[in-house]
Amino acid sequence: MSRPDTRWVNGASPKRILVTGGAGFLGSHLCEQLLSEGHEVLCVDSYITGRRSNIAHLMDHPHFDTLRHDVINPLYVEVDEIYNLACSASPMHYRADPVQTTKTCVLGSINMLGLAKRLKAKVLQASTSEVYGDPVVHPQTESYWGNVNPIGPRSCYDEGKRCAETLFFDYHRRHNVEIKVIRIFNTYGPRMHPNDGRVVSNFIVQALTGQPITIFGDGSQTRSFCYVDDLIRGMIRLMNTPADLTGPINVGNPNEFTMNQLATLVLEMTGSRSQIIRMPLPEDDPVQRRPDITLAGRTLDWAPTIELAEGLQRTIDYFDGLLSAPPEMFAY
Ligand code: NAD
């Protein structure tokens, strides 16, 4: 008698899944969740902002493989599904090498779409709320076309991700590639790098180490923060929808906070005595951002469950542990 395949869970058969950017913050959580659902996972990453330590706990898993590779180059592997997450996501990093950022968004998407076309595989694009730019429609619905500066320092990311969406829809219309496009709003949680540069990790690390809390501008600009577990649940749910559901679909937590409110909350929760200092607002920094998640609710039966205080506590605990770990844990 043959042994039951223990990888079969929830009645679904195991798939071979490629995760680009799998050693990054979101990618490492996605790899972990897909493995726990019984799938085979190939993590492809150039390690530009990702870290081996993010996936170290998965290395011995019998269904996990890794490949160091830059997605701007062609990739020939055999898989059933592709999650395309490869791209630096923090403004500090994507602005540092803007041409590489555009290449990653555009050439990386072409290669992943070419791969999906050859394999007749499903492919999901990790798009972003940045496609709305500095939005004049608030909250942002998927039908809003955005307000994006094409020539500013953020454009490599915003326009790169917009071009990636265009490519996804053109491969879908022209070559029948099955696509899913998720527009991710600011997501935070454990495994963000301490030097990632995004606001949640900056404020927590600054508070825990007694450094000044750096508020850019007057701190009245808003963001809506989603905890990583909620986001990953929504992303996998979108991938598993019927073929006619392509998106784009907003996934994020609609509770909106100013950066002043975030700083106050982090100071309270950490009990830190860090001072608040003001720094210049980066060029083209969006004034407000909040997702309308009606479509995700209706089509994915998805809503976030983890509120900011709870998610921040988990993230504070993570950084507390990390900051007492050996410095090589932080190495990129
Ligand atoms: P991250 O920087 O932690 O992860 C990105 C990963 O992609 C890293 O491991 C990096 O090494 C890898 N990478 C970058 N360029 C690559 C290339 N050319 N080839 C191969 N690997 C490459 O960022 P994250 O927050 O985990 O973001 C993951 C994805 O989700 C990105 O595409 C980002 O644009 C998107 N996203 C994230 C957020 C968020 O709030 N976290 C919001 C919107 C969209």
Ligand code: UDP
């Ligand atoms: N590609 C890839 N892996 C594959 C198939 C294609 O990386 O398995 C890349 C290849 O570099 C190609 C790109 O995807 O340039 C786009 O593929 P497509 O078939 O659309 O274009 P073409 O090969 O006709 O240029």
Ligand code: UDP
């Ligand atoms: N920000 C800040 N202090 C920091 C880092 C960021 O006040 O140390 C602000 C930033 O100007 C922006 C908001 O926090 O208004 C969110 O920035 P982040 O880089 O996290 O994400 P994004 O701008 O891409 O939404």
